Amino acid sequence: MSNEQKYLSESEFDALVRELIASGKRVVAPVAAEDDLEPQADYRAVSDPAKIVLDGPLPRRSLKEFFLPATEALLRWRLKKGDVALDETEADYPETVVVGASPCDAAALPTVDRVMDWDYRDEPWFGRREATVVISRACPGRDSSCFCPVVGLAPDSTRGADVMLYPSGEDAGGYLVEVITERGAALVAAHSKHFQAPREPAGVARLREEARARVDGNSSARPDEIRRWLDKNFEHELWDRLAERCHGCGACAAVCPTCHCFDIVDEPEGGDSGTRRRNWDTCQAAVFTLHGSGHNPRETQNARFRQRVLHKFAIYPERFGEILCTGCGRCVRACPGGMDLPEILEELGRLATSSQSAGGTP
Amino acid sequence: MSEATATRTPPAVDAFEPKIIAFVCNWCTYTGADLAGTSRLQMAPNVRIIRLPCTGRIDPLFIVKAFERGADGVIVSGCHPGDCHYTAGNFHARRRFAVAREIMGFLGIDLDRVTFSWVSASEGGKWSEVVNETTARVRKLGPFNTYRDLVAGS
Amino acid sequence: MQELVDLTSKLLQNGDVNVVIGYEEGPRGVRPVVAATPDDCRRLIFDHRAVHNLATYLSPRRKHLRVRGRAAVVLKGCDAAAVATLLRERQLKRDDVVLIGVRCGGVYRTTTAEGALSADNVADRCGGCALREPTLVDHLVGDLPPEPPTAGQRAARIAALEELSPAERFDYWRRSLADCVRCNACRAVCPLCVCERCVADKTDPQWIESSPHLRGNFSWHMARALHLAGRCVDCGECQRACPAGIPLTVINGKVGQVMGARFGFRPTDDPDAPAPIGTFDPDDSQEFIR
Numbered sequence: 001m002s003n004e005q006k007y008l009s010e011s012e013f014d015a016l017v018r019e020l021i022a023s024g025k026r027v028v029a030p031v032a033a034e035d036d037l038e039p040q041a042d043y044r045a046v047s048d049p050a051k052i053v054l055d056g057p058l059p060r061r062s063l064k065e066f067f068l069p070a071t072e073a074l075l076r077w078r079l080k081k082g083d084v085a086l087d088e089t090e091a092d093y094p095e096t097v098v099v100g101a102s103p104c105d106a107a108a109l110p111t112v113d114r115v116m117d118w119d120y121r122d123e124p125w126f127g128r129r130e131a132t133v134v135i136s137r138a139c140p141g142r143d144s145s146c147f148c149p150v151v152g153l154a155p156d157s158t159r160g161a162d163v164m165l166y167p168s169g170e171d172a173g174g175y176l177v178e179v180i181t182e183r184g185a186a187l188v189a190a191h192s193k194h195f196q197a198p199r200e201p202a203g204v205a206r207l208r209e210e211a212r213a214r215v216d217g218n219s220s221a222r223p224d225e226i227r228r229w230l231d232k233n234f235e236h237e238l239w240d241r242l243a244e245r246c247h248g249c250g251a252c253a254a255v256c257p258t259c260h261c262f263d264i265v266d267e268p269e270g271g272d273s274g275t276r277r278r279n280w281d282t283c284q285a286a287v288f289t290l291h292g293s294g295h296n297p298r299e300t301q302n303a304r305f306r307q308r309v310l311h312k313f314a315i316y317p318e319r320f321g322e323i324l325c326t327g328c329g330r331c332v333r334a335c336p337g338g339m340d341l342p343e344i345l346e347e348l349g350r351l352a353t354s355s356q357s358a359g360g361t362p
Numbered sequence: 363m364s365e366a367t368a369t370r371t372p373p374a375v376d377a378f379e380p381k382i383i384a385f386v387c388n389w390c391t392y393t394g395a396d397l398a399g400t401s402r403l404q405m406a407p408n409v410r411i412i413r414l415p416c417t418g419r420i421d422p423l424f425i426v427k428a429f430e431r432g433a434d435g436v437i438v439s440g441c442h443p444g445d446c447h448y449t450a451g452n453f454h455a456r457r458r459f460a461v462a463r464e465i466m467g468f469l470g471i472d473l474d475r476v477t478f479s480w481v482s483a484s485e486g487g488k489w490s491e492v493v494n495e496t497t498a499r500v501r502k503l504g505p506f507n508t509y510r511d512l513v514a515g516s
Numbered sequence: 517m518q519e520l521v522d523l524t525s526k527l528l529q530n531g532d533v534n535v536v537i538g539y540e541e542g543p544r545g546v547r548p549v550v551a552a553t554p555d556d557c558r559r560l561i562f563d564h565r566a567v568h569n570l571a572t573y574l575s576p577r578r579k580h581l582r583v584r585g586r587a588a589v590v591l592k593g594c595d596a597a598a599v600a601t602l603l604r605e606r607q608l609k610r611d612d613v614v615l616i617g618v619r620c621g622g623v624y625r626t627t628t629a630e631g632a633l634s635a636d637n638v639a640d641r642c643g644g645c646a647l648r649e650p651t652l653v654d655h656l657v658g659d660l661p662p663e664p665p666t667a668g669q670r671a672a673r674i675a676a677l678e679e680l681s682p683a684e685r686f687d688y689w690r691r692s693l694a695d696c697v698r699c700n701a702c703r704a705v706c707p708l709c710v711c712e713r714c715v716a717d718k719t720d721p722q723w724i725e726s727s728p729h730l731r732g733n734f735s736w737h738m739a740r741a742l743h744l745a746g747r748c749v750d751c752g753e754c755q756r757a758c759p760a761g762i763p764l765t766v767i768n769g770k771v772g773q774v775m776g777a778r779f780g781f782r783p784t785d786d787p788d789a790p791a792p793i794g795t796f797d798p799d800d801s802q803e804f805i806r
Binding site (some may be wrong): 033061065 | 542543544545546547548549552568572577578579580581583584626646679691695697698699701702703705717719722725728729732753756757758759760761792800
């Protein structure tokens with residue numbers, strides 16, 4: 001670790017959050033889900049540091065809604081005597097500090113940046129990206145649905161984070177702080193009184209090791225091999241049966257930190273005005289590819305699920321050099337039909353290995 | 363309020379005047395409302411009528427759409443049971459309205475904003491009462507912009 | 517459950533069906549499986565974790581399953597009630613499917629629950645269930661387990677909401693529905709959302725705004741509840757699928773109460789029982805109509 005380091009005690013953490021809120025910044029952090037029978041967490045804008053639960057369950061939806069809201073107005077139109085007047089909606093990019101991002105959520109941000117800055121620069125996305133500082137907290141390694149090592153990440157990955165907090169492992173709590181980016185350094189400098197001189201608490205290394213051990217064995221899939229296999233096997237018989245239990249509900253895409261597809265809709269309000277909005281969409285819905293003619297090139301759920309796997313593990317890597325998945329496992333946990341991406345990746349890995357050995361030297 | 367006082371003291375410009383949408387069937391209530399008019403019965407001018415073939419054609423979503431577009435109250439009215447021009451349209455509608463009404467109430471829409479009534483072609487007087495009562499009730503509740511403006515900020 | 521394995525293997529071997537839709541132990545809990553060989557059938561299980569309503573796989577919308585041919589499906593009583601509704605609405609032909617009922621002692625509310633069934637982990641619909649031995653079946657397997665406990669949380673929440681003023685209830689749902697992202701998972705998993713084209717997908721005219729802002733969300737959730745009134749079998753799949761944790765079964769439960777109180781309706785696995793919406797009684801209560 002060659003980055004600048006600090007130490008942040010539990011009480012100074014609270015004081016820092018209070019100071020951020022008082023300075024008019026929006027602080028987004030995991031909090032216990034209101035009104036739910038099971039223990040759940042959500043990322044929410046908070047007004048009180050006491051509400052923040054950094055050691056709770058993984059928030060059920062990722063951070064993406066703070067950068068790509070589920071719905072946002074792009075412009076308003078008014079009909080005026082045969083003419084149309086367009087009103088741009090005012091940019092709303094509040095200064096935000098995310099406190100306690102899961103590393104798998106933070107890592108998704110630079111990945112999605114690639115497509116958002118591809119054929120045009122997506123202003124709302126980058127408007128919010130640039131207004132946001134991400135403070136991640138090293139993950140304890142959640143459960144058997146986690147597969148971040150498969151996509152080259154780990155419970156303590158700093159990708160996408162501006163500042164990283166490592167729990168001290170001490171009874172009194174507190175964090176080892178690693179400053180990752182200039183934006184992170186600026187935030188730490190601006191609130192320097194809360195940070196103490198660097199020291200590495202004894203528990204940090206142990207916790208990081210334990211976290212890695214918790215998820216490392218979950219899958220042995222190799223995305224590079226899988227991608228080579230995917231490139232050649234669009235019509236493989238595996239796809240005919242793969243998604244039989246899948247409902248096509250798209251809950252996976254809603255909770256996914258990297259799924260970013262959207263739909264543009266015009267919503268009329270009365271006869272002569274309305275709003276153009278962009279809303280989340282998902283390739284798992286039949287209407288996603290339904291043509292006006294009635295033809296649907298992805299007629300069945302099997303074809304739609306193949307698209308999900310291909311986009312994440314072949315198409316996006318081909319175009320942008322990155323896998324469109326951070327291994328957070330939310331799609332597995334959210335799926336009402338038991339679709340299991342790490343299991344599917346294992347299966348694809350087996351097929352890739354056997355086709356490689358079949359095509360290799362006798 | 364007599365006609366003379368109504369013309370002499372128009373309401374203050376900023377006074378709240380509820381906007382009420384009435385979904386009525388063609389055969390009974392619309393004709394009843396017409397009778398109210400030709401009989402020169404005095405009625406609150408707050409109600410805009412939308413005529414449909416039958417209460418059976420009135421999807422509860424119409425009520426929701428009216429609120430979406432800024433209505434403060436809604437009237438749904440048609441033929442008395444047994445009088446339906448299509449024999450049973452209002453019997454079917456009655457079941458749907460009963461459920462829709464309770465769902466709306468459960469989700470927090472004040473049911474005093476919605477009036478359901480049976481008004482026959484001969485009941486011009488009843489129609490004017492329904493209109494006046496609903497208008498008075500909704501005026502007391504105040505505007506329902508809360509529903510229209512649910513979209514704000516997103 | 518050996519009885520289930522033997523029965524389904526025989527059905528496949530005899531050529532009675534092409535596939536069996538049942539439950540298996542997945543890598544992370546119980547999940548649905550489509551078994552196509554007697555060997556696959558050895559994986560079939562049934563226990564308190566068999567939360568899923570497999571009747572949803574019989575919906576005509578599941579084109580990728582229809583191509584597999586004639587199916588047998590494993591059903592709890594509540595799931596059989598969904599099949600009855602599909603039959604009543606001519607969405608399914610009785611001869612196209614083999615129904616395997618399982619005597620049921622209740623299921624958990626979530627697939628991740630553990631331990632003995634209790635008031636805290638049992639599904640809302642289980643307490644007082646009248647369909648523990650489904651009758652709409654071709655085969656009935658298992659011994660009848662003891663009656664499940666009753667979960668009280670949902671009824672308590674409905675009652676608490678009814679105590680509130682309309683404005684307070686509106687605020688409650690405003691907070692709750694604000695999280696809806698309109699992924700339509702509730703619709704996709706529902707065994708009875710069978711429309712080829714949903715009213716919520718129509719744009720001209722657009723009755724339901726498709727955007728996940730609160731106004732569109734209220735409209736959608738009202739329409740969903742209304743279109744399922746007297747059809748919903750309270751399987752709770754919509755809530756289980758919801759990535760936003762919206763208490764959809766609270767709405768469904770309220771609608772169920774209304775249908776029961778007004779029209780004497782309870783979910784039933786009798787496909788010939790009349791549907792409460794689409795039929796009427798000339799003497800229906802009309803206390804709300806002036």
